[in-house]
Amino acid sequence: MPVLFRMKVIPLVLLLAMVFAFLLNWPVLLHFYDILSHLEHDKAGFVISIPFVLVAALNFVFMPFSVRYLLKPFFALLLITGSMVSYSTLKYKVMFDQSMIQNIVETNPQEAHSYLNGSIILWLLLTGVLPAVLLFLIKIEYPSKWYKGVAWRALSMVASLALIAGVAAIYYQDYASVGRNNSTLNKEIIPTNYVYSTFGYVKDTYFTTKEPFQTLGDDAKRVASADKPTLMFLVIGETARSKNFSMNGYSRDTNAWTRQIGGVISFANVHSCGTATAVSVPCMFSDMNRTEYSHKRAANSEGLLDVVRKTGVSMLWKDNDGGCKGACTRIPTIEIKPTADPKLCDGQTCYDEVLLDNIDQDISKMSGDKMLAFHLIGSHGPTYFQRYPADQRHYMPECARSDIENCTQEQLVNSYDNTIRNTDRVMAQMIEKLKQYSDRYNTVLIYVSDHGESLGEKGLYLHGTPYKIAPEEQTHIPMQVWMSPGFIAEKHMNMTCLQNNALKNAYSHDNLFSSVLGLWDISTSVYKPDMDIFHGCRS
Structure with missing residues (x-):
């Protein structure tokens, strides 16, 4: 040289x-x-x-x-x-x-x-x-x-x-x-x-000695519905922030699709466990709260899906966002390949509609009570413009580049809002699919994002800021619930009570574990009624 x-x-x-x-x-x-x-x-x-x-x-x-x-x-x-x-x-x-x-x-x-x-x-x-x-x-x-x-x-x-x-x-x-x-x-x-x-x-x-693997909820029991089985969609969003949801007060109609369907309850004050997927997803499926969460312990322990599975519920995880970070390790999983559907994928990424491909076949292969978890790519940046089809460019001009700091604030927000609106469209499609099954199942959908996103506020972009100094944009997340009339009747759910609580009460990822167990009527020592969002609204 x-x-x-x-x-x-x-x-x-x-x-x-x-x-x-x-x-x-x-x-x-x-x-x-x-x-x-x-x-x-x-x-x-x-x-x-x-x-x-x-x-x-x-x-x-x-x-x-x-x-x-x-x-x-x-x-x-x-x-x-x-x-x-x-x-x-x-x-x-x-x-x-x-x-x-x-x-x-x-x-x-x-x-x-x-x-x-x-x-x-x-x-x-x-x-x-x-x-x-x-x-x-x-x-x-x-x-x-x-x-x-x-x-x-x-x-x-x-x-x-x-x-x-x-x-x-x-x-x-x-x-x-x-x-x-x-x-x-x-x-x-x-x-x-x-x-x-x-x-x-x-x-x-x-280089750290792994903790012994811990089982969870070995005492879990559930009484199946005498009416008809339950079909639950649990949807994990990506990078959606609450302040850009029109159902939570945003000026733009980003929830236009689910608003037309009706019956969707939006929880206005929910906060995430972390500011990045690698933390938030395993944390929300663990029995630990945010302040005590340990990634090492979560990786060596069963979680929410394991407990539900032990009670006989048929499970499936469909992923369009690069993996479940350990949350779905022990249940059947379908990871969407970026070439899965020529109409919905471009070889590098897929629109979230792809999760509904073959959904009827997926459901038919499962037996009894069924729970499908969907992991969206949602609003994952910085290439927000790649998260929605061309015919869903509702807010223009958009930021059609990955170096988002070189876009105007208007372009950046437009692209991000298009991702939120597109996620809402996918949610509406999922609810319509559940409605098609409501004559055979009591159906329910729960949606919650993993974390939020900064769009230039205080000079910050994307996410991943340490939690103790992270802005609200990265931790204040949306959560939505839809229930069929049959599910509401089966669970004796007071929807007025639930709507009021969604508006006035503060919740977090800490509530997901017991709330899902509660909706399945699972009795176990790891279930905490005071952490169950729905417990107080069931008569």
């Missing part, structure tokens, strides 16, 4: 620290100075010191990895991955904690492809690939003796600490104040944020 120029190892590491500080950590510096711009008083020295402290800290962290044969491949990898993280942070305000790493690892190729666009490729080439190539063209000069190399590295690290200590001695109160009021800043520094989070995810996933 040709040599571009020569450089001693110690200044090279300092140069790398400066590249990360001023180029890849540009989003962090912008965030820092945005915070300072809102302070009534700030010291010029404190403001000037911020990039120097960042460079010194990175130099200290980088120095131990500056050994021969490791330096170039290690930092080339950090430059390329750091570039992608930097773009996501700058454009979408994504925070790379352990939950986000889990979400990335569990993303399927089709879903990942939707995030690619010209902007991110250009950014990656200029800020990641190009610096990595230049690094390999540098002839690094190492000290002739190993102990001299150790001494020079130690001296550089001590100098970095001395600079940080000197700044802290003068401006400690300023840094402490900003840090206390902005606890996420330390999680935004590239590459320490995603490297640390990835290490934690790998350790917890592959």
Whole structure:
């Protein structure tokens, strides 16, 4: 490989620290100075010191990895991955904690492809690939003796600490104040944020002793209806937020299809367990509430569907969103392939109508009481425009691109609202299908989204923000219920009571577990009547 120029190892590491500080950590510096711009008083020295402290800290962290044969491949990898993280942070305000790493690892190729666009490729080439190539063209000069190399590295690290200590001695109160009021800043520094989070995810996933598998609801019993069997559709939405549902007060008629059907109850105040599918879906099907939820425990335990299955209900999960994240592991599953239906799929993704393909055959293959769970692709971004057919472009102009930050707010909201309206259309089709079975079954549909979505509010896009600082747009989700007259009579459901509760009471994913068990009249020690949304409205 040709040599571009020569450089001693110690200044090279300092140069790398400066590249990360001023180029890849540009989003962090912008965030820092945005915070300072809102302070009534700030010291010029404190403001000037911020990039120097960042460079010194990175130099200290980088120095131990500056050994021969490791330096170039290690930092080339950090430059390329750091570039992608930097773009996501700058454009979408994504925070790379352990939950986000889990979400990335569990993303399927089709879903990942939707995030690619010209902007991110250009950014990656200029800020990641190009610096990595230049690094390999540098002839690094190492000290002739190993102990001299150790001494020079130690001296550089001590100098970095001395600079940080000197700044802290003068401006400690300023840094402490900003840090206390902005606890996420330390999680935004590239590459320490995603490297640390990835290490934690790998350790917890592959190098931690698994908990013994736990069964759930082994005492579950159910008395089947003496009238006719029950057919339940449980629909898991994707990335739908409550504030864009007209049934919850939104100015646009995004629930036009179900509004025409009538009988749909919309719960106005429901919150999710997480801000990403990888957390919310396994959490909502577990018997744990949000504050005690453990992904490790959920992965090694039975869940809601297992308990229902134990009582003799015939089960099926149909998925159009890349997997159930462990919630359906032990029940029959159909994963929709992106080539499943030429009319509804384009080879990379399918419209949610595809879930109704062969639905009559699916139902006929099941016996007795039946429960079908559908996992929608719903409003999954950033390619919102790919979630609805051309004839469903109701709100125009749309944002027909994946780099949504380059669309106008009007275009972005139009595309997103089209996804909500299309999901409503699919819900209406599912209800109409249940109506066709109402002479043979007591039928019911429950719809709930996994999490919400940010559409540029407060500079945030997409989802996945850590829950404790996540905006309402990412946690306030829609939930809807439709029941046939036969189901209402069988369950002695007071619909006026249910409608009133839907308007005034606050619920969350924590309620789903016991609410579904309650609708199936399953008695078990893991059922909690006070968490059952429907319990108080049954006479």
